[in-house]
Amino acid sequence: QVQLQESGPGLVKPSETLSLTCTVSGGSIRGYFWSWIRQPPEKGLEYVGYIHYGGSTNYNPSLESRVTISVDTTKNLFSLELRSLTAADTAMYYCARFDKLGSSSVHHLDVWGEGTTVIVSS
Amino acid sequence: QSALTQPASVSGSPGQSITISCTGTSSDVGAYRSVSWFQQHPGKAPKIIIYDVSNRPSGISDRFSGSKSGNTASLTISGLQAVDEADYYCCSYTNINTRVFGTGTRVTVL
Numbered sequence: 001q002v003q004l005q006e007s008g009p010g011l012v013k014p015s016e017t018l019s020l021t022c023t024v025s026g027g028s029i030r031g032y033f034w035s036w037i038r039q040p041p042e043k044g045l046e047y048v049g050y051i052h053y054g055g056s057t058n059y060n061p062s063l064e065s066r067v068t069i070s071v072d073t074t075k076n077l078f079s080l081e082l083r084s085l086t087a088a089d090t091a092m093y094y095c096a097r098f099d100k101l102g103s104s105s106v107h108h109l110d111v112w113g114e115g116t117t118v119i120v121s122s
Numbered sequence: 123q124s125a126l127t128q129p130a131s132v133s134g135s136p137g138q139s140i141t142i143s144c145t146g147t148s149s150d151v152g153a154y155r156s157v158s159w160f161q162q163h164p165g166k167a168p169k170i171i172i173y174d175v176s177n178r179p180s181g182i183s184d185r186f187s188g189s190k191s192g193n194t195a196s197l198t199i200s201g202l203q204a205v206d207e208a209d210y211y212c213c214s215y216t217n218i219n220t221r222v223f224g225t226g227t228r229v230t231v232l
Contacts (some may be wrong), residue, residue: 044223044225045211
C-alpha cells in the first residue's frame, strides 16, 4: 500500500521561498503523476500543480509564476518550491498521487499524504 | 480558473437522503465526465469517494452516488449516517489540463 509523507518547515517568513518534500513509500514513484494541493485554514482545497515521474509539469495558472514542482526518482520523492511568500500562502499542504481508476481515461487523486502545516509569518 | 460552486452547508436526519450540487462551466464540469468527489473529516486528508461523475472506488459504500447534467454535477448520500458528517468537495478536470476544486460543502447529520 503506497503511502505519502510531506515534510518541510512549519514556519516561513514573508517574501521567502517555501520548500516541501513528499516521500513515497510502499511503491515506486515511476509510472504515475504526483500532485500538490493546499488548504488555507477553514477554507477549501486549491490545486497547486502536478508532475509526471518523467518530469513534465502542470501548474495552477494563479500560482504558475511562483511555483516549481520537481521529482527525484532515485530517492522516490517529489518536491514543491513556492516563492515570494505572503500570509495568503498559509495553509495545510497535501501531496497526492494521480492514478487511473477503473476504466477512467483521466487520472484522479487516489492517495493522499496526511498534510503538513505551513505558516507564513515574520 | 474559478472554484466550482457548492452550497456551504447541507443537513439531514439519519436515514434521509441529501444531495450536494457542484456548478462549473463549459470549460470544466460541462465539458468532461471527469468529476470526482472527496470526503474530508476534521483534521484528516481528503478521501476520494466518486470518480468519473458516478463511479465508486473499491471499498466505498453504495450509499454514495453521483450524476451530472450540463455544467452541474451532484453527489447524493442515501441512508444518511452520523459517520457521513464531514466536508465534501467536488473536483473537475479542465480544458487547460488542470484540476479545479469546489468551494466545499459541510454536511451535518441532525
